[in-house]
Structures are given as C-alpha cells and as structure tokens.
Amino acid sequence: MARCVRYLIRMCMLPALGVVLLFAAAPLLVPLEFLETYYTSLPIAALAILFVYGATATGWQANLVLSLGARRHDLFHGTAAVFVLTSLLAAALIVLAAMVPGALGMTRFSGDGAMGALAGGPAAWPMLWLACLTGMSTGGFFGRLFLLRHKVLAIVLLAAFWLVATVLCLVALMVPVAAWEVPLGVLPAALYLILTGLNVLFLLLTRRWLLRAVVC
Amino acid sequence: MTTRETNALMARGVCKAYGQLKVLDGLDLTVEPGKIYGLIGRNGAGKTTLLSILTAQNTLDAGEVTYGGQPVWENQWALDHLCFSRELQPTQNGAQNPQKVRDYLRAAAAFLPRWDREYAARLLEEFRLEPRKKIGQLSKGQMSMVTILVALASRAPVTILDEPVAGLDVVMRERFYRLLLDDYAETGRTFILSTHIIEEAASVFEEVLILDRGKIVEHAPTEELVGQFAYLSGAEEELDRACAGLQVLSEERVGRRTTRAVRGTPEALEAAGAFDVDLAPMNLQNVFVALCGHGDER
Secondary structure (H helix, E strand, O other): HHHHHHHHHHHHHHHHHHHHHHHHHHHOOHHHHHHHHHHHHHHHHHHHHHHHHHHHOHHHHHHHHHHOOHHHHHHHHHHHHHHHHHHHHHHHHHHHHHHHHOOOOOOOOOOOHHHHHHHOOOOHHHHHEEEEEEEHHHHHHHHHHHHHHOHHHHHHHHHHHHHHHHHHHHHHHHHHHHHHHHHHHHHHHHHHHHHHHHHHHHHHHHHHHHHHHHHO | OOHHHHHEEEEEEEEEEOOOEEEEEEEEEEEEOOOEEEEEEOOOOOOHHHOOOOOOOOOOEEEEEEEEOEEOOOOOOHOOEEEEEEEOOOEOOOOEOOOOOHHHHHHHHHHHOOOOOOHHHHHHHHHOOOOOHHHHHHHHHHHHHHHHHHHHOOOOOEEEEEEEOOOOOHHHHHHHHHHHHHHHHHHOOEEEEOOOOHHHHHHHOOOEEEEEEEEEEEEHHHHHHHOOEEEEEEEEHHHHHHHOOEEEEEEEEEEEEEEEEEEOOHHHHHOOOOOOOEEOOHHHHHHHHHHHHHOOOO
C-alpha cells in the first residue's frame, strides 16, 4: 500500500493543498476591502478544489496506477487514507487562513456568512473537516463513475448535486449565521453519510472485484 | 524446482464476456519464460482483453491465471513480475489527456520495481521525446514510443506490449525490433507482442499465438507453424491427388487453374510437391489469413 499512498500524496494531496494554500494566500496581494468576502468564500473554493482532486485520484490516476501493477486492495485503502489526510490538512489550512487577517491586523474577520461560521471556532472544526472530506469523497465518487464508464449517470448526478449545493450555498450566504448554525452543522455530515453510503453500495454491488479487494 | 521458480504465466479455462458478447471462451495458454511470443488475431478477437486479464488489469468471468504457480489476481509478488505497457489514450473523458510524459514515467518508476532509470533516460533521448509535453499533444507514433519506453525500461520478467508499432514509421519500427532483440539478448526475459503488422514482426517471434473466436487456435514455434502450410496450384484433378492426406483450408479458382491453401506435415507437403502441381510456401501472414480469414478475405 505504501507505493499507492506515496504516489497519491505526490499526485493528489500535495497539489490539492498547494492550490488551497495559493487561494488562501492570494488576498495578501489584493485590496483590503475584498478580504472579508474572500475568506467567506475560501471554504467553498477549498471544497471545489478537493472535489476536483478527489475525482482525478479515483479517475484517471487510479486507472494509471492499476495499469502499472498496483493491487486494487492497496489502491482502495490508500485512496481512503489520502482522502482523510488531505481533508484534515485542508481544513487546518482554512482555519489557519481565517486567522491571518486578524493576526496581521489587516481587517477583522467577522465570521458573518454561513461558510465563515464553519471556520469560526474550534467547535466548527470537526464539521469543517467533514465538509472537506465530503467534497473530496464526492469527487472520488464521480471520478469512479466516469472511470467505470457510467458517464451519463455521472453527468446527471453531478448536475443534480451541484444544483442542490449551489442553492444551499446561496441561501446560506444570504441568511444570518444564527439561523443556519445547526443546519450547517448537520448538512455536511448528512451529505457525507449519504454520498459515502451511495458510493460504497454502488461500488460493492456493481464491481465484484472491489468487494473481493476490500474483503481479502 | 518449486512452482515459483518455473515462472510460467498460465491461463486455464479463461472466459470473458461483455454483455452478450463472448470474447474469450475457455481459453488455455502457457507462456514459458525466456521467449518472445507474438499474439495475433483479427480486430475484436480479444487480444487486449486477454493481455489485460493475464496481468490482472481486467476481471475474468471464469478460469484462472497464475504466474509461477501463484494466482495473479491481487498478488503483488506476481504483479511485480509483469508489465503490460498499454496503448496511451490521447483523450480522457472527452478532454485532452493532460498528463505529461514526465509524470507518466515517474508513475512507472514508482510502481515498477525493476525500473531502469538510466535506460529510460537513454531511450527518452533516443526517441527524441519531450518530457514536458502532454500525452494528449503527442502524435500516435510518439505515444507508441512512450509505451515502448515503459515496457523496455520496466525490466519486468514478463513484458507485454499491445500494438507497440502502431503509428511508427518504418525506420522507428526497425529500431524498435532492434532494441527489443538487444534487450532480449541481454536479459532473456519474456516478451508478448500483439500486432497486426504480422510479416514484419514474424522474424522476431519465437513462438506464435493465434487467437480466434475466443480461443488460442495455434501455439507453436513460428518456423514450425509456417512449415506446415503451403499453396498448391495446378489442374484440379492433379490437385485432388496431391491434396490427399492434406487439410485444405481454402480454394481459389482463376480460369482453369486452382490454388489451394493446405496444411500438413512437412513430409506430406514435400510428397504433394512431387505431383504435377506448383508448391509455394506461405509466410506467417498467409497462414494467419488461411486460419482466421473465414472467407472474409475474398
């Protein structure tokens, strides 16, 4: 499994975290008025970045790794490990990035807005990590759908997912934090559980080799 | 000698279907170490499916594939001895393949335990491949060069190439055959090549595997196989006498002259030549057409 983990760290985790870091560092170069809005949107951007890298890890990267002689068992568990680690580090980066404006005395990060609340305090950090893991495993789910050539299903599900996600994000950004604190805490967890459940069910029921790989 | 020491790649009763289409049907095959095998078959015969099943890159519906007596499926020891350098795809999910040659080679170096970095660098230079170029931007010939590079630099005891010369010009094809034979002379490892350019590659193959209708219909040393086939031409009555004891595979009439593709032992063919008929040898391509043409060539 070490080969798979090392490879996925180099080809998936480091680039994903690099892009999140770049995104977080960018406002240091832009006018101060932009900061607050920017940091409010940082978790959303991070989720999108994790989604993309999650999809590549289980899509063509997985294809490549298998064609070069990796075991499915190792790839499956290696991917899971790298997803957990990457989402954990991405969440930590978001939390650290949210502290930067205050620490540098540039502006006060108010925490207004639903996504701002996610990075607002230690109580929200586990949910932030879960949200990151959701973004990445959702990407992984769609990556596999494309890999397994269920392209139409993937496109339909992807469109539905992004429609719901966009509506939720728009509503969340417009409504004050207090009203959304509880739903936002529950939302990533619910989404994560549903998608993970769907993911595992789909893969185990349709791909006998994966079932064997997980069990053996 | 233990089973691992024999290191033969074996397939027993392999079946594979895509929906209703049966591609492999109870296929048996033994690939012995230290030989160059040529796998030939018509389009859609299942060559790539067979090669991907032999290297556990594809599932099988029934049967078993072993290497050194061990199942290949999910067996890292066995997988570390096999390298199936697949044809690269210029697109992925409808978009240009964004992976760079350099990244592909890095992945190969990470996963192939016997990867020869120096040799890979030498071949990269020799093929004049630009490492920073994206795979989607390469020509078909350049993509073939990358797969050849990975196969040769893998130093895997069993190395498999699927259509390695597709898209290569004749100079590069000659260079590939030379590199392959040099490597074989140096390492003695097993190669399996699938190709449609049969006659050109025939001199490289030590043994030929002919795949037709889901089964290996012929598996023999190249010269031995080719020596069993010939064309007999002449008047029909004389041909009938000459063909007694021979297997007639196909017949073609031009005016009063008839030509038959026949199969028999070298002695039987020599005896047929004693009649008032013309005896012409076949090459491997002719043999393949005679065995797998099923009349489509006419």
